[in-house]
Amino acid sequence: MALDPQSRIRFNLEGAAVLLVDETPMGMSILVSVVTGLGAKLLYRCSNVEQAQEAVAQHHIDLAIIDGLAPSGAGYDLVKWIRQNAREPNCFAPILLTTGHTPANDIVRARDCGGNIIIRKPIAPIVLLERIIWASKEGRPYLFSETYVGPDRRFQDKPPPAGAGRRRGDAEAAPEATAGDEAMDADIDRKAGQAS
Amino acid sequence: MSIRIVVPKLRLAQLLRMPGGLPVVDAVANAERNLATLRPTCEAELLALLELCEQSFATLAEAFDDAGLEKIYAIAVRGIGGGRICGAPAVDTALISLCDLIDHLRTTGRYDRKAVGVHVSSWRLLMGAGLPEAGAAAVLDGLQRVSLRYAEAPRDD
Secondary structure, three states, X not given: OOOOOOXXXXXXXXXXXXXXXXXXXXXXXXXXXXXXXXXXXXXXXXXXXXXXXXXXXXXXXXXXXXXXXXXXXXXXXXXHHHHHHOOOOHHHOOEEEEEOOOOHHHHHHHHHOOOOXXXXXXXXHHHHHHHHHXXXXXXXXXXXXXXXXXXXXXXXXXXXXXXXXXXXXXXXXXXXXXXXXXXXXXXXXXXXXXXX | OOOEEEEOOOHHXXXXXXXXOEEHHHHHHHHHHXXXXXXXXXXXXXHHHHHHHHHHHHOOOOOOOHHHHHHHHHHHHHHOOHHHHOOOHHHHHHXXXXXXXXXXXXXXXXXXXXXXXXXXXXXXXXXXXXXXXXXXXXXXXXXHHHHHHOOOOOOOX
């Protein structure tokens, strides 16, 4: 993912609508300084979840940079809300989560909320740019299930290790599982390029 | 369980490739220039947070004080990121160490008021101008050792 800070490769953020969420004036100022330096012009600045929900409901969002809002972790709930409740295309917007610190009991919440990636503060401009470019790459599937909505968190397409089943319980369940796939009634509906 | 998989077209991907824009090197330089202008306000905000933190530490109880720890955590976590802007990146590391420490204490139920105090006073020290880099590194090393001491749950034996 490393991007050379001296690179002459061009990118264009001018037309992107960017949602920024951070409750501290300092955090917001830092985000705005970095994002405008990188060329973004259309920013929706929100200092709380309610403002952000309103912005997402009213405007097209191309990119969201959302603080986890520790210690409450309300930022993670906001990301979940965007993934589950926002209309298309906002529900698919790349979301970068920022955090100064994630308490141990919030790590699973941060992982499962549906953000594309978590960036630890302090934020360096080159790192933010790398993550924006990475998160914008097309082809990453988004999953909609009862327990998770968001980008596929698997980055490697490898089979299970030799001799291992797909799940921990497969070894015990193996005799019953030979009957077919009734046990796994996942209705996988791959719709490449449906949303725009 | 039903799972639906969608591969969306992201408008951001198309926008980034539009003609114009900025070379990476210029964009990063612009961003760093913008950040440099924030230095005075960030310093003022970090100092205000530090004062709040010192006040909260002064009222932190001698016995396990979960509410007091939570309050200090909430102050410290808001400051993370400001140190880099103020030219004192060690402050960010110290604040992360303080948040780690408080998280460990609250998770394991152990308590060490002194360890919290060392972090708060180090924050003040690292904010000051004139601390040599090696001195700051030594302070951070000490703080991280203190935090790590509480990273594991206490043994029963």
